[in-house]
Amino acid sequence: MVPNTLALVSSTKGCALLRDVQPEDILGRKPVGHHRGVDLTPVIGKVTLVTGAAGSIGSELVRQLRAYQPARLILLDNNESGLHDLVTELGDEACSNTVSVLADITREEALSQVFAWYRPQVIFHAAAYKHVPMLERYPHEAVRVNIYGTWLLAGLAQAHGAERFVLISTDKAVEPSCIMGASKRLCELSMFALARQNGCETRFTSVRFGNVFGSRGSVVPTFNRQIEQGGPVTVTHREMTRFFMTTSEAVNLVIHAACLTAGGDLFMLKMGEDIRIVDLAERMIRMRGLRPYKDIEIRFTGIRPGEKLHERLENASEVATQTTHPNIVRLDDPGDAFDPTAFADRVTRLIASCNPRCAVCQADGARLPPAVADAAPHDDARSPCLGCLTSLAETLAPNDPVHQILWAQATGARSDVS
Numbered sequence: 001m002v003p004n005t006l007a008l009v010s011s012t013k014g015c016a017l018l019r020d021v022q023p024e025d026i027l028g029r030k031p032v033g034h035h036r037g038v039d040l041t042p043v044i045g046k047v048t049l050v051t052g053a054a055g056s057i058g059s060e061l062v063r064q065l066r067a068y069q070p071a072r073l074i075l076l077d078n079n080e081s082g083l084h085d086l087v088t089e090l091g092d093e094a095c096s097n098t099v100s101v102l103a104d105i106t107r108e109e110a111l112s113q114v115f116a117w118y119r120p121q122v123i124f125h126a127a128a129y130k131h132v133p134m135l136e137r138y139p140h141e142a143v144r145v146n147i148y149g150t151w152l153l154a155g156l157a158q159a160h161g162a163e164r165f166v167l168i169s170t171d172k173a174v175e176p177s178c179i180m181g182a183s184k185r186l187c188e189l190s191m192f193a194l195a196r197q198n199g200c201e202t203r204f205t206s207v208r209f210g211n212v213f214g215s216r217g218s219v220v221p222t223f224n225r226q227i228e229q230g231g232p233v234t235v236t237h238r239e240m241t242r243f244f245m246t247t248s249e250a251v252n253l254v255i256h257a258a259c260l261t262a263g264g265d266l267f268m269l270k271m272g273e274d275i276r277i278v279d280l281a282e283r284m285i286r287m288r289g290l291r292p293y294k295d296i297e298i299r300f301t302g303i304r305p306g307e308k309l310h311e312r313l314e315n316a317s318e319v320a321t322q323t324t325h326p327n328i329v330r331l332d333d334p335g336d337a338f339d340p341t342a343f344a345d346r347v348t349r350l351i352a353s354c355n356p357r358c359a360v361c362q363a364d365g366a367r368l369p370p371a372v373a374d375a376a377p378h379d380d381a382r383s384p385c386l387g388c389l390t391s392l393a394e395t396l397a398p399n400d401p402v403h404q405i406l407w408a409q410a411t412g413a414r415s416d417v418s
């Protein structure tokens with residue numbers, strides 16, 4: 001990190017002189033190791049499926065899970081190049097027990113074949129759409145990939161007797177202000193609904209956490225690139241904060257949480273204090289030996305649709321209980337009036353509505369609200385029926401933000417960003 005002063009002085013741009021800032025430089029902490037308080041045998045020697053394996057979280061799961069001697073490690077993603085890159089990175093020694101599956105989690109036939117053939121015992125579900133402004137423009141894709149894909153996958157896991165199913169969730173599911181967050185909250189609720197079914201043998205669980213450094217499209221690689229180019233560094237809002245963790249740290253804890261679950265749990269990873277994004281930007285600039293606002297401009301671009309100024313890791317009604325792992329807590333909602341049967345019924349009907357002809361109301365392909373439809377051309381045949389979206393919203397209390405977001409999507413009304 002020490003600058004080469006001669007190069008610094010003689011450089012015209014001055015900012016390509018230091019190496020990229022790494023997550024540990026900012027967090028000042030090392031990735032956590034195995035915790036002796038957690039019995040890791042539930043994930044050792046298993047047939048393990050990782051969805052979204054080509055993504056930031058999924059690929060790190062794959063890297064770490066290899067140390068748990070999986071009987072077979074199935075890497076599933078619909079990103080062909082990403083999957084290819086990962087397999088190349090893993091190298092030849094991984095070939096014997098690693099299988100890459102190029103498949104879409106919303107394609108039932110392909111998924112059924114994967115389950116029937118490989119019979120995964122442990123599933124880490126990291127495949128998702130995650131970019132908030134993008135999904136505000138394409139809400140039906142959030143429903144299709146995040147809700148439908150999760151429900152389909154979880155149903156197959158249960159039908160094929162999987163032992164554990166771990167949903168990777170996000171702090172954006174907490175009192176969500178966007179369709180992405182609402183869709184992930186519905187995924188968490190899906191885990192509850194499935195776990196509470198009579199005779200459910202699969203341990204469904206969710207693990208919720210905030211941002212990981214270095215993931216695709218996240219601030220650290222973006223700021224590194226912007227500083228490299230001489231600025232400006234773009235920050236949406238001066239007061240915006242986020243929780244951060246390294247990807248390896250988060251994934252290590254996800255694997256521990258997978259072992260801790262008795263089924264029907266919602267775990268939250270402890271992420272320390274939240275960080276102001278502008279502080280992060282300033283720090284990253286200084287770490288390059290440059291002065292914020294003088295050598296490198298910081299430009300405030302404005303909060304984007306669906307974004308919050310501050311994220312939270314737990315709902316006001318959720319109560320945290322410490323697990324045997326110091327960095328993992330279990331969240332329970334004592335006043336939870338959630339009806340899993342009604343939810344399961346509505347979500348099933350919503351999914352049926354993803355077909356060109358809605359199974360509930362028999363309408364031809366559903367229509368997005370005009371405001372969204374104008375802005376975002378889409379494939380009508382795969383849109384959810386908005387009547388069914390509304391019906392799903394109605395399973396939740398009117399003051400529940402998920403209800404409000406689904407309602408707003410269904411009616412075309414925009415919810416305010418907090």
Ligand SMILES: NC(=O)c1ccc[n+]([C@@H]2O[C@H](COP(=O)([O-])OP(=O)(O)OC[C@H]3O[C@@H](n4cnc5c(N)ncnc54)[C@H](O)[C@@H]3O)[C@@H](O)[C@H]2O)c1
Nearest residue numbers: 052054055056057078079104105127128170210211212215
């Ligand atoms: N990155 C973070 O900071 C972070 C933090 C907390 C939670 N999460 C959550 O973790 C999940 C994964 O995030 P990520 O950062 O790894 O995202 P990512 O975009 O890097 O990875 C997601 C992967 O899922 C795949 N995918 C998407 N749709 C698919 C489909 N229909 N079928 C098969 N594969 C599909 C993509 O190709 C991609 O490889 C998201 O739900 C996100 O909300 C991410």
